[in-house]
Amino acid sequence: MHPLNPALAATFRPPVMEARRWLEGLAFSQDRPLINVSQAAPVDPPPEGLRQAIAEAALNRPEAHLYGPVLGNADLREAVAAEWTRAYGGPVAPGNVAITQGCNQAFCAAVATVAGAGDEIVIPVPWYFNHKMWLDMHGIRAVPLSCGQGMVPEPQAAAALITPRTRAIVLVSPNNPSGAEYPAEVLRGFLDLCRARGLSLIVDETYRDFDSRPDAPHQLFADPDWGDTLIQLYSFSKAFRLTGHRVGALVASPARLVEVEKFLDTVAICTGQLGQVGALWGMRNLGEWLAAERAEILRRRAAMARVMAQMEGWRLKGCGAYFAWAEHPFAESSASLAPRLVREAGVLLLPGTMFMPEDDPAGARHVRIAFANADTGGIEALGARLSAFGRAAAGDLAGRAGGA
Structure with missing residues (x-):
């Protein structure tokens, strides 16, 4: 062997x-x-218009076949920043956005910036198994946080699990696998807890487009200092049926994106150009x-x-x-x-x-x-x-x- x-x-x-x-x-x-x-x-498959946009780019845009910027194409980063600012009621700039090869890679990049072997990250259970796999692979202990009523975790319970080795708390809302939608006040409580204890809060919102609530599920980006604590993850895969193109996003402070860029450059160099074209077309044309x-x-x-x-x-x-x-x-x-x-x-x-x-x-x-x-x-x-x-x-x- x-x-x-x-x-x-x-x-x-x-x-x-x-x-x-x-x-x-x-x-x-x-x-x-x-x-x-x-x-x-x-x-x-995605709607025909989106597929046509990808096909047109493949045929007529030579740059669609070349390496792009490590943190993602400027036009898609700008579109994400503008939509997030509108949806969440707080300023998000293009310099806060990285485009990744799917949301799984966004999670891996986020974890790489906060923890290493021997550290701990608190994750509510049941957990998303790919998150657990990534932590295990890198010698980071996943600390299970039991959920309360309605499968919603509680900041007070998480506080009792924090040790000198804790580096972050991870939340997924709407949740995979439980489907639970975390109330805004719960997310705010976790942000306050993480800030007070010097931790990062990683919030995976892969399924935000299918939240049953008509308004934004939280107001964390309205906090003027959100970048000192919050890392948000997103996926275009579910919204626009782009699973095979692997397009996700990571939203964080510009200082953290300096570290994210190092990670992305070594694992993928850049996110696929055609998937980014599709995601941008979707954001511009597929609202209804x-x-x-x-x-x-x-x-x-x-x-x-x-x-x-x-x-x-x-x-x-x-x-x-x-x-x-x-x-x-x-x-x-x-x-x-x-x-x-x-x-x-x-x-x-x-x-x-x-x-x-x-x-x-x-x-x-x-x-x-x-x-x-x-x-x-x-x-x-x-x-x-x-x-x-x-x-x-x-x-x-x-x-x-x-x-x-």
């Missing part, structure tokens, strides 16, 4: 890829197709289209909540953006339940164990349902299959008890 980085070798494998391996050797009929609610990614996309996601959210309320034994803990976080009624762990649901119910979802510390029993009791790619009919079919699976499981249990 060749030498391996022990931290990387000890990191768990990508959960979505693991779940896809459960499909190997299985076939699903046309009258009962697989219901795949495992991954939070659009399955349709995105509003309709949001309205549809909210309809699916309502359908998910309605269907879950009718399912015996299931308990919906959080529901928002693309996700439902649900407690299942079965005796077995979600780690074995999830692959069994593929075989016996034709449903692919992710077990809660993929989002929780190994020693936390809550992981075994929960599953994540990424419902955004299922229409209301598909969500009703999902509920019917899970309910039928439950009745069959109960019948099997009763039969074994009778045989005993």
Whole structure:
């Protein structure tokens, strides 16, 4: 065996890829197709106008095939700054914005500026598994913060976890995997806590475009000194169906972006030009289209909540953006339940164990349902299959008890 980085070798494998391996050797009929609610990614291409803009750039703009600025193209940075200033009610300048190869890279860059091996970062659980993977790979301890009512973390609980090694607190809102939307006062409380304790606050708003609240979810950018503490992350992938083009954003102080530039230059040099063209075209032209996309996601959210309320034994803990976080009624762990649901119910979802510390029993009791790619009919079919699976499981249990 060749030498391996022990931290990387000890990191768990990508959960979505693991779940896809459960499909190997299985076939699903046309009258009962697989219901795949495992991954939070659009399955349709971007609108035609956006695709045409990318095609035109590929054909007619030579610079679209060259390296660009490490921190992103000036026109896209300016557009993000202007929209953020309008939406959040506080001044954000182009010099506060970096464009990244997706929001995952934005997170990696943010963490690289605040922590190193041996440090600690507080993350609410259930956590987004890619965040946990990145911290594990770099020897940074992820400190789990249990959430309270409605799957919302509390600043007071986080304060009790801070040690001399703590460097940052990470929040994701709307949350992946729980769907929880964090109230503005909670986010403000975390900003105040981090500022008082000399920490960074990393707020991942990948799903901000699908927040159910009509107004801005917080006013953190209205704080004149936000740059001393706040790092915000964003993704164009969900808004404009650009997942394959990998375009995200990191918003922070100009001083922090000096450090971010070092990171980005060594891992990608620059974000892909064509994806940036698409993101900018989307920001300029797809406002009404995105509003309709949001309205549809909210309809699916309502359908998910309605269907879950009718399912015996299931308990919906959080529901928002693309996700439902649900407690299942079965005796077995979600780690074995999830692959069994593929075989016996034709449903692919992710077990809660993929989002929780190994020693936390809550992981075994929960599953994540990424419902955004299922229409209301598909969500009703999902509920019917899970309910039928439950009745069959109960019948099997009763039969074994009778045989005993």
